Amino acid sequence: MLVSEIDMITPSSLSECLAFLAQTNKKHKLLAGGTDATVRMKEGNWRPEVWVNIKNLKELRYIEEKEGCIHIGPLTTHTDIVRSPLLQKKADVLVEASREVGATQMQNMGTIGGNIGTASPAGDTIPALYVLGAILEISSLDTKRLVPIEQFFTGPGRTVLRVNEMITNILIQPQVPNEIGIFQKLGPRKAQSISIVNVAISLRMIEGRHCQGGKIAFGAVGPTIIRAKKCESLLSQGPLTEDLIQNIAKIAWKEVMPITDVRATATYRRDMASALLERGLYRLIRRWENR
Incomplete structure (x- = not known):
């Protein structure tokens, strides 16, 4: 199917869009910013019968x-x-x-x-x-x-x-005053490409380096996003000293489930997941202490 053979509709309201989705029997995809769609079509993927353009809703x-x-x-x-x-x-x-x-x-x-x-x-x-x-x-x-x-x-x-x-x-949920977060990404070119590994961290801090708890989620190291729950369980085990941070990072190596592909090997992704988490935790501690 050529791109020129794909129909497009542009609903003027959400209710009109939902009405179309309810009644159509054609293969369709929603189109918003189109940044992913352009790439996927060039790859020969994402060729629906109808594009539903929702950009103007x-x-x-x-x-x-x-x-x-x-x-x-x-x-x-x-x-x-x-x-x-x-x-x-x-x-x-x-x-x-x-x-x-x-x-x-x-x-x-x-x-x-x-x-x-x-x-x-x-x-x-x-x-x-x-x-x-x-x-x-x-x-x-x-x-x-x-x-x-x-x-x-x-x-x-x-x-x-x-x-x-x-x-x-x-x-x-809005972050509370003692909650801080950070996002770390490794890609072939800074801010220009798909992540080889990424990680989001959110910590609830109290006095000094003590943490009440937090959440850690890795991307690009499994079939879906991975919550590092074993790492999370260690966050409140004591002050986030250098030794504890390094131990948490080592646990991350075992929690992720990456594959080898054209962008990186599984071992490299495990190493980088551990390194990104360690770096992110250090940066969050410095940010908390400098408040």
């Missing part, structure tokens, strides 16, 4: 806090996230992750909903959403359901989305 582009939760529309761009004072203050790890999504042009075009929906294990914003406890609102014409992000992905490029559904809201 302004009702799906927002960042707001209400009822103790931060709501992010799926058409919110990475640039919107980077520039948001609310997210800078209460979701710093997501801001750092969005800042690493490709070059500036990709950040201007790419959307957080698209990054989630593509379901790439290397998606930069996804580990950040894991440590922020994100919940996805998924809508069809007649129903809505809430799905924790850790239950959304079923494998590389696969999700629990049904053919008549789309993501309509992303809910995250």
